[in-house]
Amino acid sequence: MELYGVEIDSRLLLGTAQYPSPAILADAVRASGAGILTVSLRRESGRLREGQDFWGLIAGLNVKVLPNTAGCHSVKEAVTTAQMAREVFGTNWLKLEVIGDADTLQPDVFGLVEAARILTEDGFEVFPYTTEDLVVAERLIEAGCKVLMPWGAPIGTGMGLNNVYGLRSLRAHFPDVPLVVDAGIGKPSHAAAAMELGYDAVLLNTAVAKAGDPVAMAGAFKLAVEAGRTAYLADPIEPRDMAAPSTPVFGRASLA
Numbered sequence: 243m244e245l246y247g248v249e250i251d252s253r254l255l256l257g258t259a260q261y262p263s264p265a266i267l268a269d270a271v272r273a274s275g276a277g278i279l280t281v282s283l284r285r286e287s288g289r290l291r292e293g294q295d296f297w298g299l300i301a302g303l304n305v306k307v308l309p310n311t312a313g314c315h316s317v318k319e320a321v322t323t324a325q326m327a328r329e330v331f332g333t334n335w336l337k338l339e340v341i342g343d344a345d346t347l348q349p350d351v352f353g354l355v356e357a358a359r360i361l362t363e364d365g366f367e368v369f370p371y372t373t374e375d376l377v378v379a380e381r382l383i384e385a386g387c388k389v390l391m392p393w394g395a396p397i398g399t400g401m402g403l404n405n406v407y408g409l410r411s412l413r414a415h416f417p418d419v420p421l422v423v424d425a426g427i428g429k430p431s432h433a434a435a436a437m438e439l440g441y442d443a444v445l446l447n448t449a450v451a452k453a454g455d456p457v458a459m460a461g462a463f464k465l466a467v468e469a470g471r472t473a474y475l476a477d478p479i480e481p482r483d484m485a486a487p488s489t490p491v492f493g494r495a496s497l498a
């Protein structure tokens with residue numbers, strides 16, 4: 243998969259927050275085979291010493307880092323955080339979150355488009371956390387985004403794909419834009435379902451970090467993403483209303 247001209251081996255993107263310990267985070271990342279890790283400057287660098295330890299751990303994993311403006315509620319805050327993240331991580335890649343509602347953590351799509359335009363003009367390669375809205379998607383692309391990351395469900399809910407119709411429409415409208423389902427995935431089956439829809443990748447955090455066994459769950463997500471992608475490429479059958487015998491019957495057995 244190619245994102246902003248960079249070839250990425252794995253179609254699983256993993257968040258790095260909320261793990262029980264740094265060691266479990268590192269083991270989970272390895273088990274997941276993740277190709278990209280998101281890192282939030284604001285959440286992780288609260289205390290200087292801890293922040294430095296954390297950067298060291300992430301750097302040692304040798305996985306591409308996608309800094310994230312998690313927790314930003316305004317364009318100004320997101321732009322400032324992005325500029326700081328570029329300094330700290332030395333990358334133009336940015337996962338752009340502009341949160342519009344404190345209960346659902348849904349994106350402020352108006353602020354998102356504005357921030358995406360400002361940051362793209364400033365040389366960032368923006369991965370916007372958005373909804374499945376087609377018009378917003380169009381505006382983000384006009385603003386310079388070359389990847390879109392619609393939500394599956396609100397962050398941290400684990401509800402899976404809330405609007406399969408919307409996600410399918412988005413895929414159909416933008417066949418050539420890399421699309422990543424970001425947020426709300428709770429189980430490997432949700433990730434597989436996203437991949438079966440033809441999504442290029444999934445991004446998740448809570449489902450692994452908060453699992454009873456994060457390392458085992460990370461391995462399960464790895465398999466699910468691979469299975470979903472393989473199934474998509476294998477061209478699944480369409481569901482149908484009428485039954486159709488899977489074992490054709492030629493003639494009848496004579497019991498006489």
Ligand SMILES: CC(=O)[C@@H](O)[C@H](O)COP(=O)(O)O
Pocket residue numbers: 256257258259280310312337371396397398399400424425426427445446447448449
């Ligand atoms: C880590 C990150 O980028 C989150 O903001 C992301 O949206 C993940 O959401 P979940 O925790 O619901 O997987």
